[in-house]
Amino acid sequence: MTRAPSFQIQAFVALAFLFAVPGTQAATDSASDFAVIQKVLQHPRCQNCHIPGDAPLQFDEGRPHAQSVQRGPDGKGAPGLACSTCHGTKNLPASYGDHVPPGAPNWHLPPPDKKMVFINLGAHELCTRLKDTQQNNGKDLAALLEHVDHDQLVLWGWNPGQDRAPVPIAHADFVAAFKRWVDAGGPCPAS
Ligand code: HEC
Numbered sequence: 001m002t003r004a005p006s007f008q009i010q011a012f013v014a015l016a017f018l019f020a021v022p023g024t025q026a027a028t029d030s031a032s033d034f035a036v037i038q039k040v041l042q043h044p045r046c047q048n049c050h051i052p053g054d055a056p057l058q059f060d061e062g063r064p065h066a067q068s069v070q071r072g073p074d075g076k077g078a079p080g081l082a083c084s085t086c087h088g089t090k091n092l093p094a095s096y097g098d099h100v101p102p103g104a105p106n107w108h109l110p111p112p113d114k115k116m117v118f119i120n121l122g123a124h125e126l127c128t129r130l131k132d133t134q135q136n137n138g139k140d141l142a143a144l145l146e147h148v149d150h151d152q153l154v155l156w157g158w159n160p161g162q163d164r165a166p167v168p169i170a171h172a173d174f175v176a177a178f179k180r181w182v183d184a185g186g187p188c189p190a191s
């Protein structure tokens with residue numbers, strides 16, 4: 001009997017914890033899921049194409065693309081210097097050595113009026129832009145999930161060819177975090 005009050009207090013504290021935490025916990029989970037998403041979107045293998053400028057970037061340090069390559073009117077390169085002049089539909093075999101153009105189907109940049117910028121943005125801004133249907137060809141959250149799960153340019157980030165570093169988070173873990181974030185309604189971090 002003497003132990004009852006303290007047991008009750010413990011039980012009360014435990015219950016209060018259970019009831020108080022879910023909202024906060026969900027917010028924390030979504031924030032950590034978005035942190036994973038941000039880490040992938042802002043990896044060089046992704047952000048080198050998701051840029052505000054008019055030329056793609058190259059290498060981990062994001063140097064402007066050699067040969068004065070330009071985005072062009074539709075994202076597929078300047079007239080006369082299309083991305084497909086050099087970039088094929090798949091990576092070349094290792095026997096070609098380093099510094100050959102990587103490849104994936106339909107290798108190109110987003111068009112100039114919908115640049116889909118990921119580089120150099122804070123979490124809130126990146127999240128808002130990712131979901132902006134004016135910018136992302138009308139993709140809702142489900143369509144964004146489908147894109148990161150199956151798009152060939154996205155998948156290339158895990159198989160970039162030659163000596164390029166792949167995205168360091170497993171694709172399955174990225175998709176799982178993205179799905180949890182979508183299931184939570186795609187909340188954007190406050191800052
Ligand atoms: C070769 C350039 C290129 C690379 C590399 C690339 N993307 Fe993209 N990305 C595009 C293009 C182009 C689009 C526009 C959709 C289309 O036309 O296919 C796009 C669209 C997207 C979208 C939807 C746009 C939005 O704003 O909501 C997401 C998400 C995305 N890419 C994620 C990634 C991720 C993640 C990676 C790396 C693992 C990646 N991309 C690598 C070119 C690229």
Ligand code: HEC
Pocket residue numbers: 044045048049056057058059060065067069070071072075076077078081082083084085086087098099100101102107108109164
């Ligand atoms: C004249 C040939 C040529 C053209 C045209 C060209 N590229 Fe490239 N690109 C290359 C080569 C070669 C590399 C590899 C450089 C290296 O690894 O040293 C490369 C690398 C890249 C990379 C770097 C990948 C990474 O993460 O480091 C991106 C992104 C890219 N190109 C996008 C494009 C886009 C988009 C276009 C069209 C707008 C385009 N390129 C047009 C030759 C070309």
